[in-house]
Amino acid sequence: MLTLTENASAIVNEITSQPGVAETAGLRITAEPGPEPAFAISAANEAGPGDQVVEQSGATVYVESSAAELLDDKILDAAVDPTGKVEFALALQG
Template sequence: MLTLTENASTIVRDITEQTAAGDPSNTRAGLRITMEASPEPAFAISAAEGPQPGDATVEQHGATVYLDQPSAEQLDDKELDAGLDPAGNVQFALNHQG
Protein backbone atom coordinates (compact mmCIF):
# COMPACT_ATOMS: atom_id res chain seq x y z
CA MET A 1 0.00 0.00 0.00
CA LEU A 2 1.14 3.57 -0.68
CA THR A 3 2.99 5.18 2.22
CA LEU A 4 3.57 8.87 2.99
CA THR A 5 6.71 10.65 4.12
CA GLU A 6 6.39 13.00 7.08
CA ASN A 7 6.68 15.96 4.67
CA ALA A 8 3.85 14.59 2.52
CA SER A 9 1.71 13.94 5.59
CA THR A 10 2.19 17.51 6.81
CA ILE A 11 1.28 19.01 3.43
CA VAL A 12 -1.72 16.67 3.01
CA ARG A 13 -2.97 17.67 6.49
CA ASP A 14 -2.55 21.38 5.62
CA ILE A 15 -4.49 21.00 2.35
CA THR A 16 -7.14 18.91 4.10
CA GLU A 17 -7.62 21.54 6.80
CA GLN A 18 -8.18 24.17 4.11
CA THR A 19 -10.67 21.89 2.32
CA ALA A 20 -12.61 21.19 5.52
CA ALA A 21 -12.47 24.81 6.74
CA GLY A 22 -16.01 25.43 5.53
CA ASP A 23 -17.21 22.37 7.47
CA PRO A 24 -15.15 21.68 10.60
CA SER A 25 -17.22 18.57 11.30
CA ASN A 26 -15.91 16.96 8.08
CA THR A 27 -13.41 14.47 9.44
CA ARG A 28 -13.29 12.56 6.15
CA ALA A 29 -11.56 15.26 4.07
CA GLY A 30 -8.30 14.30 2.40
CA LEU A 31 -6.49 14.19 -0.91
CA ARG A 32 -7.65 11.91 -3.72
CA ILE A 33 -5.31 10.39 -6.28
CA THR A 34 -6.80 9.17 -9.54
CA MET A 35 -5.20 7.59 -12.56
CA GLU A 36 -5.58 9.51 -15.81
CA ALA A 37 -6.14 7.76 -19.12
CA SER A 38 -2.85 8.04 -21.00
CA PRO A 39 -0.26 5.70 -22.54
CA GLU A 40 2.08 6.18 -19.55
CA PRO A 41 0.81 6.12 -15.96
CA ALA A 42 -0.23 9.64 -14.98
CA PHE A 43 -1.94 10.69 -11.78
CA ALA A 44 -4.15 13.58 -10.74
CA ILE A 45 -4.23 14.81 -7.14
CA SER A 46 -7.15 16.83 -5.82
CA ALA A 47 -8.68 17.81 -2.49
CA ALA A 48 -11.63 15.61 -1.55
CA GLU A 49 -14.36 15.91 1.04
CA GLY A 50 -14.38 12.13 1.37
CA PRO A 51 -13.80 8.90 -0.53
CA GLN A 52 -15.62 7.82 -3.67
CA PRO A 53 -17.12 4.31 -3.83
CA GLY A 54 -14.34 1.76 -4.31
CA ASP A 55 -11.53 4.06 -3.12
CA ALA A 56 -8.71 2.66 -1.00
CA THR A 57 -7.84 4.77 2.04
CA VAL A 58 -4.34 5.50 3.34
CA GLU A 59 -4.12 7.14 6.76
CA GLN A 60 -0.68 8.00 8.05
CA HIS A 61 0.65 10.62 10.49
CA GLY A 62 -2.85 12.18 10.70
CA ALA A 63 -3.13 12.57 6.91
CA THR A 64 -5.72 10.87 4.71
CA VAL A 65 -5.27 9.98 1.04
CA TYR A 66 -7.91 8.27 -1.12
CA LEU A 67 -6.89 6.21 -4.15
CA ASP A 68 -9.11 5.07 -6.98
CA GLN A 69 -8.67 1.37 -7.81
CA PRO A 70 -6.19 1.82 -10.72
CA SER A 71 -4.05 4.20 -8.62
CA ALA A 72 -4.08 1.86 -5.64
CA GLU A 73 -2.75 -0.93 -7.85
CA GLN A 74 -0.06 1.21 -9.54
CA LEU A 75 1.11 2.87 -6.30
CA ASP A 76 1.11 -0.23 -4.11
CA ASP A 77 4.92 -0.20 -3.64
CA LYS A 78 5.41 3.59 -3.72
CA GLU A 79 6.00 6.34 -1.19
CA LEU A 80 4.47 9.80 -1.66
CA ASP A 81 6.78 12.69 -0.83
CA ALA A 82 6.03 16.40 -1.01
CA GLY A 83 7.74 19.73 -0.69
CA LEU A 84 7.50 23.35 -1.75
CA ASP A 85 9.21 24.77 -4.81
CA PRO A 86 10.93 28.20 -4.65
CA ALA A 87 7.61 29.90 -5.52
CA GLY A 88 5.85 28.15 -2.63
CA ASN A 89 3.88 25.70 -4.77
CA VAL A 90 3.40 22.13 -3.58
CA GLN A 91 5.36 19.52 -5.53
CA PHE A 92 4.56 15.82 -5.08
CA ALA A 93 6.97 13.00 -5.94
CA LEU A 94 6.66 9.23 -5.97
CA ASN A 95 9.55 7.03 -4.83
CA HIS A 96 9.92 3.30 -4.36
CA GLN A 97 9.35 2.22 -0.77
CA GLY A 98 12.63 1.43 0.72
Protein backbone atom coordinates in the same frame (compact mmCIF):
# COMPACT_ATOMS: atom_id res chain seq x y z
CA MET B 1 -0.16 -0.01 -0.03
CA LEU B 2 0.94 3.56 -0.78
CA THR B 3 2.80 5.20 2.09
CA LEU B 4 3.52 8.87 2.80
CA THR B 5 6.71 10.62 3.84
CA GLU B 6 6.62 12.97 6.83
CA ASN B 7 6.67 15.93 4.43
CA ALA B 8 3.74 14.56 2.43
CA SER B 9 1.73 13.90 5.60
CA ALA B 10 2.39 17.43 6.88
CA ILE B 11 1.42 19.05 3.57
CA VAL B 12 -1.74 16.94 3.20
CA ASN B 13 -2.69 17.86 6.77
CA GLU B 14 -2.13 21.54 6.03
CA ILE B 15 -4.23 21.41 2.85
CA THR B 16 -7.10 19.50 4.44
CA SER B 17 -7.25 21.35 7.76
CA GLN B 18 -8.27 24.71 6.31
CA PRO B 19 -11.34 26.40 7.88
CA GLY B 20 -14.61 25.17 6.41
CA VAL B 21 -13.13 21.90 5.12
CA ALA B 22 -14.91 18.68 6.15
CA GLU B 23 -13.27 16.56 8.87
CA THR B 24 -13.25 13.66 6.40
CA ALA B 25 -11.38 15.70 3.79
CA GLY B 26 -8.27 14.31 2.16
CA LEU B 27 -6.43 14.28 -1.11
CA ARG B 28 -7.64 11.94 -3.83
CA ILE B 29 -5.30 10.33 -6.33
CA THR B 30 -6.76 9.11 -9.61
CA ALA B 31 -5.12 7.42 -12.60
CA GLU B 32 -5.13 9.41 -15.84
CA PRO B 33 -5.73 7.50 -19.07
CA GLY B 34 -2.80 7.28 -21.48
CA PRO B 35 0.14 5.15 -22.59
CA GLU B 36 2.30 6.12 -19.58
CA PRO B 37 1.05 5.96 -15.99
CA ALA B 38 -0.01 9.44 -14.90
CA PHE B 39 -1.89 10.59 -11.84
CA ALA B 40 -4.07 13.51 -10.82
CA ILE B 41 -4.29 14.78 -7.25
CA SER B 42 -7.26 16.78 -6.03
CA ALA B 43 -8.94 17.68 -2.76
CA ALA B 44 -11.87 15.46 -1.77
CA ASN B 45 -14.37 15.62 1.07
CA GLU B 46 -14.63 11.84 1.27
CA ALA B 47 -13.58 8.61 -0.43
CA GLY B 48 -15.12 7.66 -3.74
CA PRO B 49 -16.62 4.22 -4.40
CA GLY B 50 -13.87 1.58 -4.25
CA ASP B 51 -11.17 4.01 -3.08
CA GLN B 52 -8.33 2.71 -0.93
CA VAL B 53 -7.97 4.91 2.16
CA VAL B 54 -4.43 5.68 3.35
CA GLU B 55 -4.22 7.33 6.78
CA GLN B 56 -0.80 8.23 8.08
CA SER B 57 0.28 10.76 10.71
CA GLY B 58 -3.17 12.36 10.65
CA ALA B 59 -3.19 12.76 6.86
CA THR B 60 -5.83 11.08 4.72
CA VAL B 61 -5.32 10.15 1.07
CA TYR B 62 -8.01 8.48 -1.01
CA VAL B 63 -6.60 6.37 -3.84
CA GLU B 64 -8.87 5.40 -6.74
CA SER B 65 -8.87 1.61 -7.22
CA SER B 66 -7.10 1.68 -10.61
CA ALA B 67 -4.44 4.05 -9.22
CA ALA B 68 -4.06 1.92 -6.07
CA GLU B 69 -2.81 -1.02 -8.14
CA LEU B 70 -0.11 1.18 -9.73
CA LEU B 71 0.86 2.85 -6.44
CA ASP B 72 0.88 -0.24 -4.21
CA ASP B 73 4.69 -0.27 -3.83
CA LYS B 74 5.23 3.51 -3.87
CA ILE B 75 5.98 6.29 -1.40
CA LEU B 76 4.35 9.70 -1.86
CA ASP B 77 6.59 12.65 -1.06
CA ALA B 78 5.76 16.35 -1.23
CA ALA B 79 7.56 19.67 -1.07
CA VAL B 80 6.73 23.34 -1.48
CA ASP B 81 8.76 25.16 -4.14
CA PRO B 82 10.04 28.75 -3.66
CA THR B 83 6.86 30.17 -5.23
CA GLY B 84 4.63 28.28 -2.76
CA LYS B 85 3.48 25.61 -5.22
CA VAL B 86 3.11 22.10 -3.79
CA GLU B 87 4.93 19.42 -5.77
CA PHE B 88 4.32 15.71 -5.27
CA ALA B 89 6.75 12.94 -6.20
CA LEU B 90 6.68 9.14 -6.13
CA ALA B 91 9.46 6.74 -5.15
CA LEU B 92 9.68 2.98 -4.73
CA GLN B 93 9.32 1.61 -1.21
CA GLY B 94 12.46 0.35 0.48
